[in-house]
Amino acid sequence: MKRKSLESVIIMVLLMVFSCDTPETVVTDIVHTDGSVTRKIEMKNNENKFKLSDLQVPFDSTWTMKDTITIKENGDTTWIKTAEKLFKNVDGINKSYLEDKGSNRAISRKAEFIKKFKWFNTEYRFTEMIDRTMSFGYPVKDFLDQEELKYFFSPESVHSEKLNGPDSLKYKALGDTIGKKVDKWSTKNMVSEWIGEFSGLTEGKAGNDMTWESLKKHEDEFVKIVEANNEKFDSIWAKGIILKEFIGDSNSIRFRTEADTALAVVGRKLFIKFNDYSVRIIMPGKIIGTNGFIDKTEVLLWPVKSDYFMTGPYKMWAESKISNTWAWIVSGIFLLFVLAGLIFRIIKK
């Protein structure tokens, strides 16, 4: 989906090579009314390899672990490792994220639990949040409409279901459109991030034509240059052609080091080392709000991909409520009492 420059291709190949041992992972958070959370991590792999450095979500020896093997008729073996732990509160989960030594340690994750007493009901809100990786990017909603956004954030199983369903052509076209728009979004983000980093590095050294505001005015031109030279971006960047076009001859020579450094920083942010996984949340009581997907088992699901938290925090939240039976009874008695009092007064009159 992202811009296919030489750098990205190399990184993608490297990621593919190193991600062979990455298991398919599903994290399930079972939220309890007292704020405690039972976290269950299910990892599935074709080999019995569950190296800590390859795992998407952290766990340690204090967790209860279980290993399962399934052998299909054709002899294919699947190894499933399950790790489970009851956390007293979300602080425990946040601590485990801080101590993460797995494949997704570069990103910042945290969990949040809020309980609100609202007399007739008690409402619970649980959030899993991943911080954005870019500082100057654009939100994806600026590039995709509502239908495209929904499809963009859908799990893979929904994509394949749509693509194999009766409206397969429609969804194939939708997928292609999203792909093109996401490419455009990625390029805009890359340029915007580069401007942000570069102007930060040259601050105080360069003239007024090199400030963030003045560079931002020429952002679209820069984007067009990058898009037009997509295939040979690396070579023409190395020759200094792009930089010369963008900031002029003298500046491109003077600030070459800063420009290269900024590009390297942007590359690291854009192609962050991250292995996808899925998050499931099971809330207590009746679910009343969420931004996730609900499957037929009433379980909430979010796919977690690096694109989702590139330019803005990715919040996976769910809200549920439990009726306070005692409050209903107390309120009913009070209403009857007042009503009876009024009737009594009328009779006495």
Place this chain on the structure above:
Amino acid sequence: MDAEDKKYDKVLDLLKKSRPVFGNADVFSKKVIRLLHEQKSKVSLPELIIEYLFGWVYTGWIRRSMVAAALVMVVFFGFQQALILKRINDLSLERIQNGVLFKASLTDDLTSRILEYRLTGKQFSDGKVTVSEEEIDNLIRSVNKLQIKYRDLIYLIENDPQLKKYIESRMNENRKN
């Protein structure tokens, strides 16, 4: 004024002057008090309780406050329930009714455990292994013994295509039955 009227006035004056004389004023007072008490005690207990419970209806500001509190409670309840219903309706639009979001190997017995959790609030517990290690060892030993015992027979079947075909057809019939 005629004679009859004068006579009437005289009788009235006479009556006014001749007031009853209390023989014992204390006894009389006590009797009056006792009668008053008796009248009071004729009020039944439920009436007394009702009077006590609903005494507030005679005080204007308490009555108004109680009615206001009851109205606020009804409005709050209606608003809260309407809001929740709206949110649940909005939520149902996002639902994937038939979507299977997970492969079977990763879901295990979660559905039944979720149902149990929703209905009873019972916390999740690990599954129990009801087969002991000794029993598993015995099973493996039995399988090995059987394999050794029928090794010759298997060899014969494998090397005789007709026999193999016959046994396979019989096994298929058995499966169907």
